Structure formats: structure tokens, C-alpha cells
Amino acid sequence: xxxxLFVETLAIALAFVVAACGAPAAAPQGGASPAKxxxxxxxxxxxxxxxxxxxxxxxxxxxDVSTITALPGKPGGPTxxxxxxxxxxxxxxxxxxxxxxxxxxRNTWTWDGAKFTxxxxxxxxxxxxxxxxxxxxxxxxxxxxxxxxxxKQEEWWMGSDSADxxxxxxxxxxxxxxxxxxxxxxxxxxxxDPKDMGSPRVTDAVESGGxxxxxxxxxxxxxxxxxxSKDLKSLLLLDADKVAFDKTKLVAGNTVPGFVLAKAVGSLxxxxxxxxxxxxxxxxxxxxxxxxxxxxxxxxxxxxxTPFGIAVADAAGxxxxxxxxxxxxxxxx
Amino acid sequence: xxxxxxxxxxxxxxxxxxxxxxxxxxxxxxxxxxLYTLGGLTLIxxxxxxxxxxxxxxxxxxxxxxAYNSVDYISYQLxxxxxIRGVHHxxxxxxxxLVSLHMLRTYYFSAYKKPRELNWLTGVLLFFLVLSFGFxxxxxxxxxxxxxxxxxxxxxxxxxPLIGSFLMHLMRGGDxxxxxxxxxxYAGHILLLPAxxxxxxxxxxxxxxxxxxxxxxxxxxxxxSKIFVPxxxxxxxxxxxxxxxxxxxxxxxxxxxxxxxxxxxxxTSNNYVPRPEWYFLFYFQLLKYFPGALEPVATILIPLFxxxxxVLLPFVDLSEERRPWRKPxxxxxxxxxxxxxxxxxxxxxxxxx
Numbered sequence: 001x002x003x004x005l006f007v008e009t010l011a012i013a014l015a016f017v018v019a020a021c022g023a024p025a026a027a028p029q030g031g032a033s034p035a036k037x038x039x040x041x042x043x044x045x046x047x048x049x050x051x052x053x054x055x056x057x058x059x060x061x062x063x064d065v066s067t068i069t070a071l072p073g074k075p076g077g078p079t080x081x082x083x084x085x086x087x088x089x090x091x092x093x094x095x096x097x098x099x100x101x102x103x104x105x106r107n108t109w110t111w112d113g114a115k116f117t118x119x120x121x122x123x124x125x126x127x128x129x130x131x132x133x134x135x136x137x138x139x140x141x142x143x144x145x146x147x148x149x150x151x152k153q154e155e156w157w158m159g160s161d162s163a164d165x166x167x168x169x170x171x172x173x174x175x176x177x178x179x180x181x182x183x184x185x186x187x188x189x190x191x192x193d194p195k196d197m198g199s200p201r202v203t204d205a206v207e208s209g210g211x212x213x214x215x216x217x218x219x220x221x222x223x224x225x226x227x228x229s230k231d232l233k234s235l236l237l238l239d240a241d242k243v244a245f246d247k248t249k250l251v252a253g254n255t256v257p258g259f260v261l262a263k264a265v266g267s268l269x270x271x272x273x274x275x276x277x278x279x280x281x282x283x284x285x286x287x288x289x290x291x292x293x294x295x296x297x298x299x300x301x302x303x304x305x306t307p308f309g310i311a312v313a314d315a316a317g318x319x320x321x322x323x324x325x326x327x328x329x330x331x332x333x
Numbered sequence: 334x335x336x337x338x339x340x341x342x343x344x345x346x347x348x349x350x351x352x353x354x355x356x357x358x359x360x361x362x363x364x365x366x367x368l369y370t371l372g373g374l375t376l377i378x379x380x381x382x383x384x385x386x387x388x389x390x391x392x393x394x395x396x397x398x399x400a401y402n403s404v405d406y407i408s409y410q411l412x413x414x415x416x417i418r419g420v421h422h423x424x425x426x427x428x429x430x431l432v433s434l435h436m437l438r439t440y441y442f443s444a445y446k447k448p449r450e451l452n453w454l455t456g457v458l459l460f461f462l463v464l465s466f467g468f469x470x471x472x473x474x475x476x477x478x479x480x481x482x483x484x485x486x487x488x489x490x491x492x493x494p495l496i497g498s499f500l501m502h503l504m505r506g507g508d509x510x511x512x513x514x515x516x517x518x519y520a521g522h523i524l525l526l527p528a529x530x531x532x533x534x535x536x537x538x539x540x541x542x543x544x545x546x547x548x549x550x551x552x553x554x555x556x557x558s559k560i561f562v563p564x565x566x567x568x569x570x571x572x573x574x575x576x577x578x579x580x581x582x583x584x585x586x587x588x589x590x591x592x593x594x595x596x597x598x599x600x601t602s603n604n605y606v607p608r609p610e611w612y613f614l615f616y617f618q619l620l621k622y623f624p625g626a627l628e629p630v631a632t633i634l635i636p637l638f639x640x641x642x643x644v645l646l647p648f649v650d651l652s653e654e655r656r657p658w659r660k661p662x663x664x665x666x667x668x669x670x671x672x673x674x675x676x677x678x679x680x681x682x683x684x685x686x
Binding site: 132133134135136138139140301303304305307 | 401402405408409410415477591594595596597598599601602604605
């Protein structure tokens, strides 16, 4: 009987211990599939790189994020597969999503022999991270910030509703930042002008570099300010290659890049990027310090779950981007 | 050193009581049975809670605006804060497990019988106070889990007939969960409950010392019942070693899985599924079987019946028999409850998985 009591007691104790450990022990155990819905599990590696084919990606669980449109009557977006890894200093995120075209024509100038017209969008993906603890974002995701429940675009506030609430954004663009290997590190702050959807968006501090609008700024018949000294047919214009614009070198139908590109130095350029388009899909790897020490950036602490959201666009402006419907959570393994 | 001790003793007279306390004779059959360390381990886990709780109180901000950030700071930025909070977190579960096992040992060994009724009653009160610790502590991080579990928990209290509304307002400090609720739960968790538990522990130990250990139930133990060892150092060493083992286990569990902290509470959230701490899961499962008009059965009748049964046990079971294998009714009833609790807990865990 005593033995029976002992075994019974032990069994109960074991059951309770298992119960106590149950929830946390359910953490992702690796492999290629996510253990929890909407959860991106970052795996610990010795050293992170911008290599999309690094061996450790085989061990990083993949989170497939379906994206929806915030506009009525528009189709949903692609499914974005995300993986994450981190070392002692950096977090690196690998994103992969289908996109039929590699779009590099953002506000590209086209010369018709008499005047210029500007047109073109680009592909982009953006990550949004709350700076500090943010109950509303953690609970409602992007609906708590850029997108409220309204389907009317003019009623979106595209920012936070409080001066205390700020967001960190990693805004990767196929035409303006990817060619020079960085992600525009921006932020969303309190809504400044309710009529201006872009008013809460601010770029992080920059020491040098970044993309610059390639225009002479003329009120009437504006034209490019620079052109390439190397390749007049290129859709990209690097700062190192730019020379003063010379209209005489163009013939009708020629294009001039809409922006002058240089890698950003400073908080604006915190997020390195290596995006490659091939075979109808983008594969992008982004890397940033876990803690940049910049007060306009979210601090990512390994072991601390962090909510985030994504948006993606295919040759579209800000208004027609597709967003992750659910709150996504970054966890650490 | 001796002169300092003598000077102190002349003014306090403590040496006598302390000597008596340390020399208290413990039957050898008790000293050799690990089941008798469960009470001491429960006390040790309470002390661990007191120490880790005090350390966290230096950094905790008991306001709805600051609570989450302060717990976040303790968990992720304060050096070794994760360890302190983790040990506190797991020790709360350990305390529930240990006090439950301690009560089961007391129950199966019939140690509640005359003249130890009051000791059993203080134990029953301590058991429910330990559960109250868990309930009040759950809210303090002001995260989603604590907020919604407390909302549901106070709503359950609110569904009690006649006094439900009063109970809910008493717990919440108003109609809604807010600063008043947090203040009340915090005050209860760090002042009222520890003080109550401390007083009851002293009474419990005093009663235990006064009556001595309950008679042994096996012949082998009975044969050793006249052989004693002193509390200090013999049993104290055993308890200390077991306590260190418990602490090591808690540290390991913390290291393996840090104490969880969910996202900050969002009262406007409409998709969060509330779930309680694991030791209340069986009760949440029970509630599912009594929907609508039947709810008072689960919220008032069953808890009252269980509490009443525990209180009345020593006054109902008046037989001289102490061996559980000769008391099929009490033994089978307890096994039934254990099975129900374990099964309901597993069902609830599966539902929340």
C-alpha cells in the first residue's frame, strides 16, 4: 500500500510538473515548419550573413504570411515566407515572395524628344516594429497603426494616435534602396496632419547617402538633374556615377533614373539588405544590429517575444500595398 | 562572540526557546520518510517566494501604465532579473504542488484526526491562501494573460448568487478591471496574503510541535516511533538538502524556460482567448459543463461542497482507523477527486493548446 501511495504521489507530482512546464516547453523545436501560428522563430547561429543560401536557413522555421489588401475591391497579395536567425549582435531576416517582375522604374524620367514625363513604381516590403511595449499593436497589429477599421483610405491615419507611441519601419525598396544594399530605416510617429497620410512617416537620422530625387526642381517642365556617366540605358543611377544632366545625349524614348542612389550612413542605413529577383520571386535578406543604440529604432532582445507586421507591394505605391492580417510575433530559440 | 551572545540572551531570554525548538525530538520513522519533508518544502518554497518577491518589489511599478514595463525590465534588462522572476514563477507552481502533496500525505495518514483538527484546518486555509497567491499574482504583470484570466476569474465570482456582484466589485474595486483592481491584487499579494500565511504557518507549526507527529500507520514505522532524532541537525539537514534540491530544480526550470510574459494587456482586444494558470485549468474545464442557469452549481455549490468537506473531514471521520487501505471510502473518494482534477486539467490543456 505504501508503495502504491508512493507511485500515486509521484505520478500526480509528475503530471503537475509536466503541466507547469507545458506551455513554455511548447516552444518551437526547429525544423522547417513553424510551431506556433503567426510566430517567426529566430534561430541562434554563430555568425549571421546576408547570404540567402547560408546553411543555417535550413534549420530556421519558415513562417508563411498571407497578405491582404486594405482597399475595398482590390485583390490580396502574395504569401511571404519569412525566416529569422540571430547571433550575439545581429538579427537577420530572410523573406521570399512571388513577384512576376523586377520593378526598377520608380518615377523614372522618359524623354519623348520634346519633354519629360515621370512614371513608375517599385516593389517593396516593409517590416513594422513597435518601439517599446505597445499593447494596441501587440493585440491588433497593423490595424492599430496605419490601418484602422475604415475602408476609406482618406480616413486612415497611417501613424500612431499618441505622441508616446512610435514605430520602427524597415522599408526595403527594389529601385531606391536594394541596388545599394540597404533598407530605408524609417519610423511612424504621432499623426501630424489628418489630411496627409504620409505626415506621420519620418526617416531616421542620416549622416550621408540615401536616395535623392533626381530633379532640377523646376516648377515648369522639370527635368533630371543628373545622369549616368557609365550607362545611359541603366534604370539605376549611382551617386558615384552621376554627372550633370545633358539633354543633348538623349534621343526620344530614352529614360533617366528618377533617383540618385547611395548607401545611407547613419540610423537611416541601419538595416543592410541583399535582395535578388530571379525566376519570378524576390529573395531578400536583411540584417540589423539587435540594438542599434539609436532612439528611433526598436530594440530587439533575444528571449523577448516581439510583435511585428509586414506589408508588401508589387510595382505599387504606398496606397496599394498588401498587409499581414494577423499580428506576427518574433520569438527566439 | 560568546559574550555578545550572552549579553543578547540576558536581555531577550531567547536561548531557551531556541534550544527547545532545535532539540525538538523527531521520530525516526518521520526522519526517514521523504513524504514528511513535503511540509518543510512547502515552507521553503514560501520563503523563496518571499525573498524573490521582495527583490522584484524593488523594481515593480504597481500601476496600469507602468506594471508591464517594469516586469519587462525585470525580465529582459535587469541583471539576473530573469532568474529572480523565473524562480518566483516556478516556485508558485511548486508551492501549489507541494502543499497539495502535503495535504494528501496528511489525508492518507489520517493525520487530521483528533487532537489535530485545528492543524488540519489551518492547513486547509493555507492551501486556499496559496491558491489565492496564484490568482492575485497572475494579474500583476498586467499582460494579456493576467488581465483576461482575472477578468474571467472575477466574472466567475460575480456569478455567485446574491453576493456575486458585491464580490466582483470587492475584487475589482469598481465595475471594470483597472488601477483599483491592480492595487487591490498587489496589496493582497504582497501584504495581506503573506501576513496571513505567515501567521497560519506559525500556528500550524506550533500545533504540530504541540501534538507531535501523528501516529505511524505501518508496523515498521510504529516500531520506530519511540526512537527519536533531534530536529537540529538531523531533520534540519534533511529539509535543507531537500530545499536546496528544490531551489536547484527551480533554477534549472527557469534556465530552460524563462518565465513567460505575454504582450501588454489590451482591454479592447476582441480575439484573446483567456486561460488561467495550469492549477486552475481543471476548474475552468468544470465550468464548461455547467452553462447558463447551471453555472451556480460550479461557481458556488461545488466549491462550497469541497471546502466544506475539507473543513468537516476531521469531525466526520471519527474512526480510530488510520491506515488508508482499511478506509476504502476516504481513499477512493480522494482518488476520484485526483483523477477528476488530472483529467480535467489535461482536457483543458488540450483545449487551450
